[in-house]
């Protein structure tokens with residue numbers, strides 16, 4: 514993939530709280546939106562200079578024509594708390610699009626798009642852009658979000674940990690309960706979920722493509738803060754590591770040790 518990343522000052526179009534603690538931020542970032550692909554992310558900078566490191570947030574949607582970029586994120590620490598206060602007309606500095614993105618041209622007829630927790634937002638952009646038959650499986654602790662929009666792009670199965678909607682349990686429980694298979698799984702979510710999907714894929718002869726999350730610093734491949742263990746050895750560096758921000762965040766599950 515050619516490197517189309519750019520730094521730009523984005524304008525906040527709107528921001529709402531979707532469900533408690535999860536924000537839906539729409540910004541005008543024409544250069545980034547024009548180059549964005551599903552599975553890529555942006556580095557979002559804090560205005561408070563005591564917080565130097567940018568926060569990596571996945572692209573939930575991008576509109577090349579209007580220049581709008583949508584980010585859905587959980588308010589956790591100081592940086593995301595700062596972003597959550599932004600209102601229409603305010604500006605924010607971003608760098609992106611970063612990372613590789615999901616393979617939209619994979620030679621498959623059907624896909625299970627599987628998301629968990631705060632791994633769900635990038636899967637909306639993926640679901641919108643994948644043209645093969647899609648079945649979606651989303652896992653939440655309790656309260657659901659983005660589910661109505663996701664349901665517009667395929668059959669949607671929901672799992673909730675407290676059983677308030679769909680299957681009681683996790684995404685694997687929902688997949689087993691409904692006998693869900695496809696040519697491939699594309700997924701984003703917590704590590705235990707990705708590990709379980711790798712096993713589920715192996716048991717059902719499905720290829721598994723995962724988006725990984727690691728703590729990041731530079732976000733552009735320069736600092737090695739985000740490396741994960743790889744099953745392949747880099748022929749030049751003679752090490753079995755991959756940078757999640759550059760070679761990822763999307764990997765064939767066989768390439769990485771989970």
Ligand SMILES: Cc1cc2nc3c(=O)[nH]c(=O)nc-3n(C[C@H](O)[C@H](O)[C@H](O)COP(=O)(O)OP(=O)(O)OC[C@H]3O[C@@H](n4cnc5c(N)ncnc54)[C@H](O)[C@@H]3O)c2cc1C
Nearest residue numbers: 566568569570571585586587589590591592593727728729
């Ligand atoms: C490729 C990628 C995509 C992501 N997409 C999303 C998304 O779409 N929505 C969402 O809510 N979250 C996403 N995250 C997680 C998000 O980056 C962290 O929740 C966020 O950086 C935490 O910042 P903070 O200011 O709330 O926390 P703080 O604790 O103040 O952060 C301190 C430092 O740790 C880093 N950090 C903390 N947690 C993480 C983490 N889980 N991953 C990477 N760096 C972290 C921060 O960037 C910052 O430099 C993504 C992470 C990665 C790596």
Ligand code: FES
Nearest residue numbers: 730732736737758
């Ligand atoms: S965050 Fe610096 S190399 Fe990935």
